[in-house]
Amino acid sequence: MIARLIDLRGAVFLLLLACFATIVPMMSLLAEPGSALHLPSYAVSLFGKYLTYALLALSVDLIWGYCGILSLGHGAFFALGGYAMGMHLMREIGDRGVYANPVLPDFMVFLNYDALPWFWLGFDMFWFACAMVLLVPGLLAFVFGWFAFRSRVTGVYFSIITQAMTYALLLAFFRNDMGFGGNNGLTDFKDVLGFDLQAPGTRATLFALSCLALGGGYLICRAVTQSRAGKVLIAVRDAESRARFLGYRVEYYKLFVFVVSAMMAGVAGALYVPQVGIINPSEFQPANSIEAVIWVAVGGRGTLVGAALGAFTVNGAKTLLTGWFPEIWLFFLGALFVAVTLFLPNGILGLLRRRRRAARAEPATTAPAAAE
Template sequence: MTTIKDMFSRHAWTGILVCAVIAVLLPILNLSFPAGHALHISSYTIALVGKFMCYALAALALDLVWGYTGILSLGHGVFFALGAYAHGMYLMRAIGRDGVYQSNLPDFMVFLDWKTYPWYWSMTDSFWYCMALVVLVPGVLAFIFGFFAFRSRIKGVYFSIITQAMTFAFMLLFFRNNTGFGGNNGFTDFKRILGFTITAPGTKAALYLITLVILLSALFLCRWIVTSKLGRVLQAVRDSESRLMFIGYNPLWFKLFVWTLSAILCGIAGALYVPQVGIINPSEMSPANSIEMVIWAAVGGRGTLLGPIIGAFTVNGLKSWFTAAFPDLWLYALGLLFILVTLFMQQGVLGLVSKFKKQREQA
C-alpha cells in the first residue's frame, strides 16, 4: 500500500512544500502590507496566480488521461467551461437587483427579452446545488460520451478528433442568444459569493487559498491513483491495451473511470476560475483552449503529474508577458514552443531536469 511519504521522491516533496509555502505567503503579504510597501503583493498578482492554479488543475486532469492512460483529449476545454458556467449561474443569481436594469433577472436576460428563468436554471440560486452541478454536468457528459466512444473502440487520433468536434459543437451552442447562457458575452459583472463581496481583498484571498488547497488535494489524489494497482492497469491500457484484454481485463470501465474523473477535476478548475477572473463566455470552449492544455502538459512533461502543473505556470507566464510586450506574436511563439518541445524535449521540463541530474551523477 502506497503511503503519503512514498508518493513522491524527497526532492519532489521539498519542491512541493517550498512552492506551497510561497503560494500561501502571497495573499498574506497582500493583506498585511499597504500598496507601495516593499513587501506588498498586488491584488493583480494574486488574481493572476489564482488563475494559473486553475489552469494547472486542468492540466493535471488532462495528464491523468493522456500521460497515464494514453487518451489524448482535445476537448477538455468543454469540461472546464461547463464547470465554470455551473458556478457562473449561481454568481449571476447572487447579483439580485444590483444589475444595470435592477431586475430580478440577470442583465443579459433582460436585454434579450427573457421573461422567466429557463428550466435548467431552476434552483441555481442555491450555492450547494450549483456546486453539485459543477461535478455532475461535466461528469455525466464525460461518462455518456466516453461510454459510447470507448465501447466502440475509438482511440488514438480518431478519439482526439471527436473530442475536438464535441467542444466546438458546445461552443457554437453556447454562442447562441436563445440558449440562456449569455450568448457572446457570457456571464460577468459578478457582485458577491455566499454574501461576501467578490472584489473584496479578503474574498479574493479566500478564493485563492481554496484553489491552492484543491490543487494540492487533486495532485495527491492523482498520485495515489497512479501509484496504486489501478494506476498500473491504467498504464497497461496506455502501453498495450490488447495485451491487457488478453489476460482478462476489460479496459472499458478503467478508461471510463479515469476519463470521468478527469472531466470532473477539469470542471472544478473551471468553477474556481470564474469568481477569480470575473467572466465566463463560450470562447473558453474554443478548440484552441483545449489544445493549449495539451501544450501545458507536454511542456512540463506528461505522465509526471507535477510536470503539467509546471507547464501551466510556465506557458501562461510567458503568455502574460508576451501579450503585454508583443501582443501580435504570442500564437507564433506558442507554436514554436510546441515544436521545440516535440523535437528536443519530448519528456518536457521535468524530463530535462531528470536528464541533467543523471549526467551529474555519472560525471
C-alpha cells in the same frame, strides 16, 4: 496513507504550494501599499488563474500521461464547470443588476425572458452549484466516453471527436436562446457567499482555495496512478491489446479515468470564474484544449508535477509576451511546441531528471582515472 502517495518530487511540490498559499495572501493583505513587498489584488487573481490552469493541466496529464488518451476537449469540461459557478454568481446578484430584477439576470431581461429557465433552478444555492460543477462535466464525460470507448475509438480519432464535441458546445453556447448569455456570456458578478469579489480579502481567499484544490488534485491523481487501477491504466497506455488479452475490461478503466479528469477540469473552471470575473463561449474554443496539451508536453507528460510546472511556465510567458509583443505570441507557442517535441520529448522535468542522472554518473566515471 497520504504519506505513501507522496514521493520526494511530490513533497517538494506540495511544500512549495503551501508556501505559495501563505506568502502571496500575506504580501497582499499585510504589506503596506507602495512597499516593495506589497502584491496588488490583480496580481493575486492572475496567480490564482495560473493555479486553475495548473489543475486543468493535471487533469489532462492524468489521462494522457498515464492512460494514453489524448483529449482535445478538456476545455469543454473546464468551461462547463465555469458556467455552473457563473450561474450561481449571477443568481447572487439579485436586484442589484442594471434592470433590478430580483429573479432574472440582466441578459434575460434584455432578451425578454418571461421566467427563469428550468435549468437555472437551484443555482441560487451554493451547495447545488458546487454539485453541478462536478456532475455536469462528469456526466458529459461518462456519456461521451461510454460510447467512444465501447466503440474502441482510440488515438487520433478520439482526439478529433473530442475536439468536435468542444466545437459543438462552442456553437451552442453562442446562441442567445440557449439561456447562457450568448456571445457575452455571464459577467458583472458582485459577491460569493456574501463576500465582495473585488475585495482583497476575497481574492486572497480564492487564491488560497485554488492552491488547496491544486494540492488536492495532485493527491487524487497520485492515488489513482499508484493504485492497482493505475497500473492497469499504464498497461493500457503501453499495450492496450495485451491488456485486453489478459482479460481486463479496458473500456471501464478508460471511462473511470476520463470521468475523474473531467470533474477535476470542472473544479478548475469553477475556481477560474470568480477570479477572472467572466465566463463566455470563447472558453470552449478548441485552441484552449490544445494549449492545455502543450502545457503538459512542455512540463513533462506522465509526471503530474511537470504538468503544473508547464502551465505556470507557458502562461507566465503568455502574460509577458502578449503585453510586450502581442503579435508574436501564437508564433512563439507553435515554435515552443515544435521545439519541445523535437528536443525535449520528456519536457522540462525530463531534462532536469536527465541532468541529475548525468551528474550522478560523472563521479563514477572519473574515479578510476583519478586512481591511476
